[in-house]
Amino acid sequence: APAAAMAEGSGSGGSGRGPLCPGAASAFRRWEQLRRRAATPWARGILAVAAGLGLLYAVLRVPVRLRDGLAAVTMFLSTLTPKFYFALTVTSSFISGLIFVFEWWHFRKYGTSFIEQVSVSHLRPLIGGAESSPPAPAAFSAGENETSRQNMPECKVWRNPLNLFRGAEYSRYMWVTGKEPLTYYDMNLSAQDHQTFFTCDADALRPSDTVMQKAWRERNPQARIKAAYQALELNNDCATAYVLLAEEEATTIVDAEKYFKQALKAGEMIYRKSQNCHSQSPQHEAQLRRDTNVLVYVKRRLAMCARKLGRIREAVKMMRDLMKEFPLLSMLNIHENLLEALLELQAYADVQAVLAKYDDISLPKSAAICYTAALLKARAVSERFSPETASKRGLSTAEINAVEAIHRAVEFNPHVPKYLLEMKSLVLPPEHILKRGDSEAVAYAFFHLQHWKRIEGALNLLHCTWEGTFRMIPYPLEKGHLFYPYPSCTETADRELLPTFHEVSVYPQKELPFFIHFTAGLCSFSAMLALLTHQFPELMVIFAKAVSTASA
Secondary structure, three states, rough: OOOHHHHHHOOHHHHHHOOOOHHHHHHHHHHHHHHHHHOOOOHHHHHHHHHHHHHHHHHHHHHHHHHHHHHHHHHHOOOOOOOHHHHHHHHHHHHHHHHHHHHHHHHHHOOOOOOHHHHHHHHHHHOOOOOOOOOOOOHHHHHHHHHHHHHHHOOOEEEOOOOEEEEEEEHHHHHHHHOOOOOOHHHHHHHHHHHHOOOHHHHHOHHHHHHHHHHOOOOOOOHHHHHHHHHHHOOOOHHHHHHHHHHHHHHHHHHHHHHHHHHHHHHHHHHHHHHHHHOHHHHHHHHHHHHHHHHHHHHHHHHHHHHHOOOOOOOHHHHHHHHHHHOHHHHHHHHHHHHHHHHHHOOHHHHHHHHHHOOOOOOOOHHHHHHHHHHHHHHHHHHHHHHHHHHHOOOOOHHHHHHHHHHHHHHHHHHHHHHOOOOOOOOOOOOOOEOOOOOHHHHHHHHHHHHEEEOOOOOHHHHHHHHHHHOOOOOOHHHOOOOOOOOHHHHHHHHHOOOOOOOOOOOOOOOOOHHHHHHHHHHHHHHHHHHHHHOOOHHHHHOOOOOHHHHH
């Protein structure tokens, strides 16, 4: 018997199971018999009848329980007083009002709905409704994605070509109004620019330049001015020290011009010395580049001083000479200073000549280029333009060209028209601007609004036509019409560049989230019910009982 059991165990060992015990074997046999009997037609019929009876009982029994529950709720509501309804509606209105205020604050500060953000970020994964991640891009499409990424414009911050003087203009504004016109971010960018333009690796060769290298890194204006005087004690011909004093210590444009003239005299002398020995070593080459930057900066600021003091023709001549002497420094956008000065002279033929050179498809655009081109074309038709007449007879060729130029300018920077039409208040322009952003619009309108006002009918033509631009631009802004799609990063950068007391213009306008509308409606509805309950308590109780009875 043991041998037979072992043989049986070895025979079933391939499946990894031992022999069944007697109790388990009998239970297994009973289960097989029941399964065979349930498979017969008459057994299936009995099961179907039982299921039908159970469903019929549920259908008949559930309404009875619901009716009992509703009767209990109706009895409870009938015992409630008007004070309860008033307290309920007031509490509901107060809570929904708090939610609405918080939602509005969160949207104004972060641009998103808090409830929607929480539901998407936290509740959806808990519920199990997380969206499936998109499939990874194929290997052959990586190059295409990289190309499209390179073609998309970046939110690059540029030096404002017409930036004001720290001491003579920005500081005077702060003394009068008590408001800081420049942000820390903007001033930090200027400090980086100064270190790039006015310092080099060869500063150790001249003690005064070493002192100025530390001065440009100082955050305290008084410490910078003190360091500039220390540099002048070491070397009376330190051009960068005069530049710092002209920018920050001079309280008038006349004083700034005096400092810049001293800087020009010292800078030209140092520049000639650097030219003679720039090929001796890499350090001397770096010194020549630095001295070139100083000389160009000083000449440009002197031209701006002459423009501000009313010597416009002198300023135009200085700018033209500077552009001829250093033609490779076009990235400094000196032509924008020249355009503004020529517009002040009303030398529109010269303005057109400058635009013909710089309004090229291969060159970067700016609000000054696009809107000046629109202004010249509007000048030809604006004096006789009338919307009523144009709607009757249609637009002439010159008017069509003017309207298209305005549409082109508005597509490049949609913030400018509101400042030109004085729909938004202006502030002092920052030292850096974001092209196509609100900061560039402020800088352009601050200097060019007077030129638009001088041409009769130009602002009227702009007022009648600028909003038509948005009908030509696809929405959402997947692609532009004449330029790249409008970048989505401008609002954040403009808030860093512009002062806090200025309301930043946002394009495209963000639509209010659903939950703001919902909470506002709920708050208003609850407040209305509370008011009605307070004024007509008996009537509202009858109304509530009628509603509860009808629902029952």
